[in-house]
Amino acid sequence: xNQRSIDWWVGIFVLLGIVALAVLALRVGNLAGFTYGRxxxxxxxxxxxxxxxxxxxxxxxxxxxxxxxDIQMNPKTFMAEVTMRISPRIRLPADTxxxxxxxxxxxxxxxxxxxxxxxxxxxxxATITMTQGAVNIDQLIGQMVFSKxxxxxxxx
Amino acid sequence: MKEDxxxxxxxxxxxxxxxxxxxxxxFLVSSLTAPVRRDFSFRQWLRQIFGLGVLSLALMVVAAxxxxxxxxxxxxxxxxxxxxxxxxxxxxxxxxxxELGPVLTALLFAGRAGSALTAEIGSMKATEQxxxxxxxxxxxxxxxxxxxxxxxxxAVPILCTIFDLVGIFGGYLVSVPILGVDGGTFWAQMQANxxxxxxxxxxxxxxxxxxxxxxxxxxWQGFSAHPTAEGVGSATTRSVVMASLAVLxxxxxLTALLF
Numbered sequence: 001x002n003q004r005s006i007d008w009w010v011g012i013f014v015l016l017g018i019v020a021l022a023v024l025a026l027r028v029g030n031l032a033g034f035t036y037g038r039x040x041x042x043x044x045x046x047x048x049x050x051x052x053x054x055x056x057x058x059x060x061x062x063x064x065x066x067x068x069x070d071i072q073m074n075p076k077t078f079m080a081e082v083t084m085r086i087s088p089r090i091r092l093p094a095d096t097x098x099x100x101x102x103x104x105x106x107x108x109x110x111x112x113x114x115x116x117x118x119x120x121x122x123x124x125x126a127t128i129t130m131t132q133g134a135v136n137i138d139q140l141i142g143q144m145v146f147s148k149x150x151x152x153x154x155x156x
Numbered sequence: 157m158k159e160d161x162x163x164x165x166x167x168x169x170x171x172x173x174x175x176x177x178x179x180x181x182x183f184l185v186s187s188l189t190a191p192v193r194r195d196f197s198f199r200q201w202l203r204q205i206f207g208l209g210v211l212s213l214a215l216m217v218v219a220a221x222x223x224x225x226x227x228x229x230x231x232x233x234x235x236x237x238x239x240x241x242x243x244x245x246x247x248x249x250x251x252x253x254x255e256l257g258p259v260l261t262a263l264l265f266a267g268r269a270g271s272a273l274t275a276e277i278g279s280m281k282a283t284e285q286x287x288x289x290x291x292x293x294x295x296x297x298x299x300x301x302x303x304x305x306x307x308x309x310x311a312v313p314i315l316c317t318i319f320d321l322v323g324i325f326g327g328y329l330v331s332v333p334i335l336g337v338d339g340g341t342f343w344a345q346m347q348a349n350x351x352x353x354x355x356x357x358x359x360x361x362x363x364x365x366x367x368x369x370x371x372x373x374x375x376w377q378g379f380s381a382h383p384t385a386e387g388v389g390s391a392t393t394r395s396v397v398m399a400s401l402a403v404l405x406x407x408x409x410l411t412a413l414l415f
Contacts, residue, residue, distance in 0.1 A: 003199060006206045013210045017314030020321040021356075027343070028249050028324060029352035057348075108348065 039066055039087050040124035044098045045079040050109050050134025052100055058084045058111045065090050068111065080133075084111065094120040097130035109134060180376045183297065187375070190302035195295060200303035208269045208304070208371075209311030213318065215268055216261060220319040223260060224326025227251055231327075232335050241337050245346035248327035253350065253359045257320040259407050262366035265312055266399035270374035273304055274395035277378025278388035286379075301375045305368065312367025313360045320359065358414045365410060366403050373399045 049071060058066035066086035074081045086092070095116030102109050113128075122128070190196045231247040277300065280286050286296045324346075331337040350356070374395045381391035 001206075003203075006203055009210045010202050010205045013205065013213065013311075013314060016213075017317050020314075020317040021360075024253075024317065024321055024324075024356050025352050028253070028320075028346055029350045029356050 039085045041069070042084050042086055042092075042122060042124075042126060042128060043081060044084070044111075044128040044131050045074065045077065045081050046098075046100060046131050046133040047079060048100075048133035048136065049080040049082060050100055050102075050136070052082070052109045052111070052134065056108065056110050058086065058113060060090075060113045060115060065113070082111070091121040092116075093118045094122055094126075095130070096122060096128055097132070098128045099132035100134040102134075176380070179380070180372075183301070183376055183379065184305075184372050187297045187301040187305050190295075190298040191306070193298070195298040196302055196306075197299060200299065201306055204303045204307030205311050208265070208273075208307050209315060212265060212268050212311070212315060215264055216315050216319050217322050219260060219264055220257075220322035221326040223256060224248065224252065224323035224328075225330045227256070227323070228327040228330030228335065232331065232337070241335075242341045242345055244331050244337050245328075245342035245344075246349040248331070249324055249346045249350050250355060252320050252323040252327070253355045255407070255411070257316050257323065258359050258362040258366055259403060261312060261316040261319045261363060262370055262403040263400055265308075265315065265367070266370045266374070266396055266403065269308070270370050270399050271392050271396050273371065273374040274378040274381070274392045275388060277301070277304075277375055278381040278383075278391050281379065281381060282383040282385065282388055284383075301379065304375055305371050308367040308371030309364055310367070312370070313363040316360060316363035320356075361414065362407070362410050365406060369402050369406060370399045373402060 052068060052071065054068050054070060056068045057064045058068065066084050068082055069085050070083035072081045072083075073079075092113065093116040095118045097114040097116065099112050099114070100109055101112045227248045228244065231244050231251075232241060235241050235244055235247065277286075280296075280300065286300070289296045289299060328339075328342065332339045332342055377391045377395035377398070378388075381387045
């Protein structure tokens with residue numbers, strides 16, 4: 001095989017590799033989710049973040065509008081401080097609330113935003129004050145079992 | 157010589173093995189640094205990428221397709237018991253990107269290309285071509301070994317990327333049209349749980365390490381083979397066996413270090 005056709009084949013081979021990597025990055029990996037990179041930052045503190053992680057989605061009515069970029073514990077208040085990046089197209093009213101929900105019974109956790117009605121909007125870097133932390137399923141089951149047990153003992 | 161005693165035998169084995177390891181290490185370093193010393197043929201390198209990479213492509217695509225389809229069936233079989241078939245895409249993608257892609261690519265590469273490398277260099281040695289090069293003041297490490305080593309380091313990650321992609325496509329074909337998993341969930345769960353740096357790039361780093369190790373073992377076995385027909389034959393066998401075991405052992409170490 002002469003050198004020229006080898007050059008061609010190696011070129012095609014390398015191109016195939018680059019295309020495959022690009023498809024993997026965009027279709028399989030979540031590199032496409034980097035579109036929030038130019039978004040603005042909001043903070044919120046929760047009593048319990050459950051299994052929320054960085055890169056967890058932030059949604060309004062099920063539509064993803066941003067992602068969690070950082071989770072820290074505030075050593076003064078002992079609350080979990082969550083930093084999130086929101087798509088720049090979305091302007092949230094000042095009385096907006098945030099809660100942590102689970103997608104399905106065993107799914108991943110995400111932040112759900114409930115927009116308020118005030119005309120003022122949250123500026124970049126502002127903090128959402130009305131928050132509701134993750135529901136602890138263990139605690140719920142414990143409460144249910146306890147109330148059942150006390151209920152039966154009261155019946156006797 | 158009293159070869160029957162244990163202690164002299166161990167001593168003999170150590171005296172055989174340790175200098176051989178040293179020579180193999182020196183062999184690797186002086187071949188890898190050939191481009192730095194500007195003693196490197198770019199054309200030979202392209203020729204080796206063609207021989208090692210392009211010609212292995214069809215094998216990789218077929219193997220990846222079947223691997224992905226089996227992963228789809230097997231993952232479904234396990235996940236459907238927990239009602240968690242929505243995680244099938246994640247399972248297929250993570251298995252392929254992190255472990256199966258690099259390891260299977262390297263094993264197939266050792267069988268398809270590594271054996272050929274050993275046989276080729278072994279016959280060069282048996283027919284005294286390597287000696288002839290040295291007589292002409294051509295360094296066989298730079299002219300013969302370096303393009304093959306760099307070709308392997310370059311070709312295996314590309315083969316692995318294509319392996320991953322074709323495997324995921326095979327898994328998709330089994331999961332969504334045949335087993336009836338929801339297509340949107342399949343891709344969305346995959347995208348939510350696969351990270352580009354942690355999974356895709358680390359898999360490719362692994363593949364490059366395997367490419368280096370497999371071509372190193374193959375070229376060294378050929379270079380140090382007994383210059384007879386029998387010697388070349390046994391060196392080829394040893395090359396494939398050692399390269400396969402090295403890939404599996406190194407995979408454990410790299411997984412522990414990288415992930």
